Amino acid sequence: MSFTVKSISVIYSSINQNNTFTNGDFLSGQVILDVAKETQMQSLSITIKGKADVQWSEHYGKTTVVYSDKEKFYSMERFFVREDKSHGNDNELVKDPSGQPYRSVVAPGRHVYPFVFQLPQQNYPPSFKGSAGKIVYTLKTKLCRSVRVSSKAKAEFHYVPKPEPQNPELLAPQYGARDKQMKLFTSGSVAMNIKTEKTGYYLDEGLKVLAEIQNNSSRAIKPKYCLYEKHSFFARSKRRIHTHDILKEEGEPIEQKTNKNITKVLTIPPSLSASIFNCRIIKVEYRLRVCLDVPYASDPEIKFPVVLLPPQTSSGAKGPSNSDFGIWNQQAGGSAYPNAPPMAPGQFGTPANYGPSPGQFGASGNYGPSPGQFGNSGPPGQYAAPGYAGPLSQFAPPGYPGPPAQLHPPVSNSQQSDPSALPPYQDYQLYPHIPDETKKS
Template structure:
């Protein structure tokens, strides 16, 4: 960072205890710029982007090949200072957000630049970092000056899916049965009946499974079970899959000729990645497997799909946008290489402060984002741009 710039920092206001955001939420905060001497600025802006990206390499040497793909969900941008020649111009694939604008000369001291965005009300995947790809929602600021390198900094937001309670079909129980006859190194038959209470579980919840085993064979067996995560990365017609064991356990031995009943409890991590089906290039899915370990023979097994849902968020009443948030439709499968059609009203207007108070007004739980921070200059913290300002500010002889 330049010697003349003592601080360039980015701060946003949490809207809940878990510091997460979802579709339609307001993201607001401030950029702090402290300069030791007067500087001239060409461009100064804050942007919020949502992207998914995959990349992996296969083979080696002359046969090495890299696969990659990218998907952008939105790009929102608010200018504090914009070059005069570009004022009013649109930018490709970018939604420009109105905000306070300032003059091209910043005087010595600390200055606070407020910003406010609204996340699009569309079906976007949650934040994710996997073996060969990620989904990120990033706030970034960039400050460009004549004949100087660009100064920038960024921070990531944690985006979560909205648990809208419309997943009744995931509450249905699942059942499966497997039988096996022993032909080698023994005789007889074993059977297993498995029942899971439901299909969908929230982060931190406990999966409960009931297992009935009839070991009418001459062999001793063991009950084993596990929950496995599958990450799928898609680039064009190429696919890369990676697996991760979330739970993997072994229960007591079931001796020959005995019947046993088990209740299997698997507590899910609170930070477990939710199921991702609404991303074209990244999928995250789960499978529950219950099986009998039989030495020197194939193992009878029962498999169930499991859907991991986001934990319920305790949201303050002011969090939603005006007019009420309409839950997005359930995820629809997309074919590789096929982009989903954008929903109507992709980028709704920012919420109207006359309709909803700023978040800090809610019982004083969260601070006013526009409050002057200790050590900062009182408002106005940065000069409001006025084309009729004296020529001193626009003179090329002004030091920067």
């Protein structure tokens, strides 16, 4: 930062206690510029962006190969000041509360540039940070001056998509059965029938497991339960997998020649990330493993896919019903300027592969896994087919009354705790690359 520009920052206002945003929410904030003397600006902009990126390295003898890839969900830039108008149009300019353009020359002191974005109504992957990749949503401001290095600042915000609990595939119960004949040090047999009430669960919900266990062996056995996560990262036709046990619990021993019905409820930690199936380069899955601990023998086990949905939260920044993506001016007191110009049609240009293919994630098109999806991870390009409906072109009317009163003070990138921080994932088991047809699901 040069001596002329003392500081530049971007802050936003929290709308709930969790400091999260979801589809269609209005995100209001301010760009704050502090200059030591009169300054001529070529441009001052604010950009909202959502993207995913992965990167890891693999060693082959003395050779190290770096694998990386990126996926952009959306990006939109608006200008408070822009001297060069040869590119773009006037609708990209954010005006001051009186409806006039901001001046390109600013006097010494502190200057505040308010803004309001509306997040798109489409379901995008939630904020996520893993060992080899991340999904982040950011606000970034940039100040450009002649023959000077650009001054930049950014702040991350935590995005969680709306859950789709009515998806029939998520409400369907799951069944599994397994039996095993004992050999060598143990005689007889054991069998188990396992049932779960459904497939999809909220992050703060209990997972009920119903088990019918028959112990016809010569030794006591013990049921064990494990909920674990599986992170898959894709780049250049390669896949890297990290698995991690989230919780482990054991049941009471079942004596020999005994049949027993058991009900076990596992509490899902609310700090976990929701399942991610609609990102091309990052996939987050969860599985439930139930096994019988048989002494001196291999343990029979059953696995079920578990889809974790974001917790139900009520957002506090809702405006008029709108299926697209807009920005308006906002005064520094929290009230909105009603005469702000709408955004330009076709802002996003050529549509990309933003959405899943029809039916890929169930009837709702978001979270439900397709039949057989959990049995084979498939190639990297499987998870985002061209289901996006087209460029975003309609925006909320200029009479938008502004978001409701702020529930919390503005959050700064220098003052807030990282809003997208998730619990660290240590003790990962790192597997080398194995062709998909030989890797267990």
